[in-house]
Amino acid sequence: MVKRKVWLAAVLLAALGLGVSACGGGNDGADTREPDNTAPADSTAAQAEAVYKANCVSCHGADLGGGFGPELKNVDQRLSADELFTVIKEGRGQMPAFGGSLSDEEIQALVEWINAQ
Ligand code: HEC
Known part of the structure; x- marks a missing residue:
């Protein structure tokens, strides 16, 4: 039972990590456009x-x-x-x-x- 909970937590953390990194990627794209507009x-x-x-x-x-x-x-x-x-x-x-x-x-x-x- 305990083992199963740890496994679930790991899966949830992995999913969360993917979500965060996907958002980070989107923000990076926006950040690279900023300097072009201000140059x-x-x-x-x-x-x-x-x-x-x-x-x-x-x-x-x-x-x-x-x-x-x-x-x-x-x-x-x-x-x-x-x-x-x-x-x-x-x-x-x-x-x-x-x-x-x-x-x-x-x-x-x-x-x-x-x-x-
Ligand atoms: C409706 C078509 C048309 C549009 C749209 C147009 N042109 Fe022209 N352009 C011509 C024609 C035709 C000539 C040749 C004029 C002549 O016989 O004296 C010409 C000539 C020129 C010339 C002189 C070229 C030379 O060798 O002497 C320049 C520079 C030029 N156009 C720039 C522009 C720019 C920049 C724009 C956009 C803001 C533009 N044209 C939009 C048709 C157009």
């Missing part, structure tokens, strides 16, 4: 990439390889950062203007992100 350089690039995916990818391609719009991979060889900024903000030809939907900071981050690709 300024990373978050600016991540935000710029998100802005690109939401607004530009349909015409310029997922890898900036172009599509309806021209390839943007080597656009820094054709346009200065100022010119890039102006094209995005004011549009050009078939390219829509984004000055109404994106802030200057978002456009600037986008210019830097595009030039870093």
Whole structure:
């Protein structure tokens, strides 16, 4: 009888231990995401990439390889950062203007992100 109780306690402890370690794993995942969000350089690039995916990818391609719009991979060889900024903000030809939907900071981050690709 005593032996059986010890065995039960061991099983319960093991189950508890598994539960705790599963929760710990989940928290570790959340913890590793925190530093990314607070690191300024990373978050600016991540935000710029998100802005690109939401607004530009349909015409310029997922890898900036172009599509309806021209390839943007080597656009820094054709346009200065100022010119890039102006094209995005004011549009050009078939390219829509984004000055109404994106802030200057978002456009600037986008210019830097595009030039870093
Ligand atoms: C509706 C399709 C469309 C969308 C959406 C779009 N573009 Fe364009 N983009 C174009 C077209 C078309 C051109 C070529 C314009 C021209 O002929 O003068 C262009 C040109 C450009 C250029 C100049 C390229 C060069 O070689 O001179 C840049 C830079 C650019 N787009 C960036 C962006 C960014 C950044 C976004 C998202 C904020 C975006 N575009 C969204 C269609 C689009």
